[in-house]
Amino acid sequence: xxxxxxxxxxxxxxxxxxxxxxxxxxxxxxxxxxxxxxxxxxxxxxxxxxxxxxxxxxxxxxxxxxxxxxxxxxxxxxxxxxxxxxxxxxxxxxxxxxxxxxxxxxxxxxxxxxxxxxxxxxxxxxxxxxxxxxxxxxxxxxxxxxxxxxxxxxxxxxxxxxxxxxxxxxxxxxxxxxxxxxxxxxxxxxxxxxxxxxxxxxxxxxxxxxxxxxxxxxxxxxxxxxxxxxxxxxxxxxxxxxxxxxxxxxxxxxxxxxxxxxxxxxxxxxxxxxxxxxxxxxxxxxxxxxxxxxxxxxxxxxxxxxxxxxxxxxxxxxxxxxxxxxxxxxxxx
Amino acid sequence: xxxxxxxxxxxxxxxxxxxxxxxxxxxxxxxxxxxxxxxxxxxxxxxxxxxxxxxxxxxxxxxxxxxxxxxxxxxxxxxxxxxxxxxxxxxxxxxxxxxxxxxxxxxxxxxxxxxxxxxxxxxxxxxxxxxxxxxxxxxxxxxxxxxxxxxxxxxxxxxxxxxxxxxxxxxxxxxxxxxxxxxxxxxxxxxxxxxxxxxxxxxxxxxxxxxxxxxxxxxxxxx
Numbered sequence: 381x382x383x384x385x386x387x388x389x390x391x392x393x394x395x396x397x398x399x400x401x402x403x404x405x406x407x408x409x410x411x412x413x414x415x416x417x418x419x420x421x422x423x424x425x426x427x428x429x430x431x432x433x434x435x436x437x438x439x440x441x442x443x444x445x446x447x448x449x450x451x452x453x454x455x456x457x458x459x460x461x462x463x464x465x466x467x468x469x470x471x472x473x474x475x476x477x478x479x480x481x482x483x484x485x486x487x488x489x490x491x492x493x494x495x496x497x498x499x500x501x502x503x504x505x506x507x508x509x510x511x512x513x514x515x516x517x518x519x520x521x522x523x524x525x526x527x528x529x530x531x532x533x534x535x536x537x538x539x540x541x542x543x544x545x546x547x548x549x550x551x552x553x554x555x556x557x558x559x560x561x562x563x564x565x566x567x568x569x570x571x572x573x574x575x576x577x578x579x580x581x582x583x584x585x586x587x588x589x590x591x592x593x594x595x596x597x598x599x600x601x602x603x604x605x606x607x608x609x610x611x612x613x614x615x616x617x618x619x620x621x622x623x624x625x626x627x628x629x630x631x632x633x634x635x636x637x638x639x640x641x642x643x644x645x646x647x648x649x650x651x652x653x654x655x656x657x658x659x660x661x662x663x664x665x666x667x668x669x670x671x672x673x674x675x676x677x678x679x680x681x682x683x684x685x686x687x688x689x690x691x692x693x694x695x696x697x698x699x700x701x702x703x704x705x706x707x708x709x710x711x712x713x
Numbered sequence: 714x715x716x717x718x719x720x721x722x723x724x725x726x727x728x729x730x731x732x733x734x735x736x737x738x739x740x741x742x743x744x745x746x747x748x749x750x751x752x753x754x755x756x757x758x759x760x761x762x763x764x765x766x767x768x769x770x771x772x773x774x775x776x777x778x779x780x781x782x783x784x785x786x787x788x789x790x791x792x793x794x795x796x797x798x799x800x801x802x803x804x805x806x807x808x809x810x811x812x813x814x815x816x817x818x819x820x821x822x823x824x825x826x827x828x829x830x831x832x833x834x835x836x837x838x839x840x841x842x843x844x845x846x847x848x849x850x851x852x853x854x855x856x857x858x859x860x861x862x863x864x865x866x867x868x869x870x871x872x873x874x875x876x877x878x879x880x881x882x883x884x885x886x887x888x889x890x891x892x893x894x895x896x897x898x899x900x901x902x903x904x905x906x907x908x909x910x911x912x913x914x915x916x917x918x919x920x921x922x923x924x925x926x927x928x929x930x931x932x933x934x935x936x
Contacts, residue, residue: 403762403769404747405915405923406853499917500857509857510898511917582720582728627735628854628861630762630769632726654764654854662723688784690724691774695785698775
């Protein structure tokens with residue numbers, strides 16, 4: 381089957397579980413800004429977690445589906461499709477996703493997964509590196525065949541809705557949402573009051589004393605010149621004890637760099653593989669999706685977290701996601 | 714040389730630090746360590762990438778859980794330490810040789826005159842120096858296929874442009890500080906452009922995708 385892009389929205393791109401093992405070539409991981417929402421969208425349609433889905437930014441696309449399929453939309457709230465649940469679409473269905481009032485990224489997964497071009501082992505678009513481009517009107521996205529045994533019950537129940545319209549009527553007659561949905565609460569958090577955990581980086585101790593305090597005291601604001609590559613933080617310039625001359629070394633998503641301007645940058649999905657700026661901190665992996673949902677103008681506060689604590693929280697999240705995945709699988713099969 | 718040190722790079726990656734500065738022997742050590750770690754095929758290691766004086770290892774913490782109180786970082790670092798110590802320096806540098814044809818100056822190298830003025834040399838002398846030197850690829854980074862080369866003659870060292878160009882054409886041969894390199898595709902860039910090559914330095918559909926690899930020897934040939 382195919383999905384045709386009628387209008388691309390603000391910036392929509394194909395993202396899978398990321399491009400791993402190619403940093404030695406200079407290619408970073410890319411992948412979803414909010415990786416948890418992307419994984420959950422796949423889980424909700426019975427896909428493997430790494431399947432490619434659409435990442436939608438701020439304003440949604442208009443899409444046409446040429447065959448019966450099941451999709452799920454997760455992430456920042458959008459009009460146009462019930463979220464956090466499987467939704468059946470009849471062949472010929474069209475959806476127009478609206479504009480996000482809060483948050484920055486939403487994910488649309490389709491059962492089977494999007495079959496975009498595989499570049500360097502991944503279907504993830506890396507806009508800054510020129511590996512793929514955001515979608516434009518007229519693009520046609522092939523979809524891989526869904527494994528029917530993964531979600532047999534789901535398909536039968538959902539498509540029965542078209543014959544016997546359920547209680548929860550959808551405005552779009554070609555769309556039948558599941559009556560149950562996932563509670564996004566533990567997985568998705570838009571409250572800008574909640575702090576983002578940061579591990580001190582190698583050059584944190586090179587910050588002036590006031591700057592060390594400011595990193596954790598300041599209500600930063602996300603700059604308008606932020607992108608999938610990085611979020612620029614405004615409100616407090618941080619200064620070093622003395623200028624540092626560093627040799628280019630690796631950077632990864634989450635690395636907090638301090639360029640000469642003094643405004644910190646948090647590198648995100650499209651982090652370049654190396655950089656020569658001081659590494660003053662690292663946003664912890666479990667908080668990276670939460671930070672990704674902050675948009676220009678939103679506030680950010682950092683809280684210090686130890687490496688051991690960060691890894692414990694990461695392992696806890698992965699265990700919880702595995703348990704949730706099992707529960708959803710049982711519902712789908 | 715001090716023994717390499719391992720430090721965390723956030724909670725899903727670590728750095729093996731081999732030394733400081735842009736130095737051929739330190740870089741050779743980083744390449745050898747990267748080669749050894751890659752060859753060990755440790756579970757949960759997603760990516761191994763060398764830089765000038767360090768090696769980055771990205772990993773999945775869930776693969777490094779143990780019964781004791783050690784964190785995944787501590788367990789992986791403990792496993793890597795003997796590998797790093799045993800990596801023979803210079804073992805991984807037999808990585809081939811390539812000649813890059815370059816059209817120097819003119820529209821292809823709009824900053825050649827500025828480099829010549831800075832070096833107090835003639836254009837011809839700059840070209841002779843740049844194309845006469847033996848280079849070695851230290852690392853790839855910045856954008857896919859961009860190689861940072863060691864071996865730029867000291868007379869050609871020149872601080873980067875104060876204001877980076879928003880568009881540097883693909884194939885541009887450039888000087889930035891003590892480094893020289895070739896832009897694989899059109900990107901912004903702050904280095905001085907002295908020439909251009911028609912070689913395609915990076916094609917994701919090709920195998921290998923990057924023309925240059927860490928450890929490879931490079932010469933520029935004036936056209």
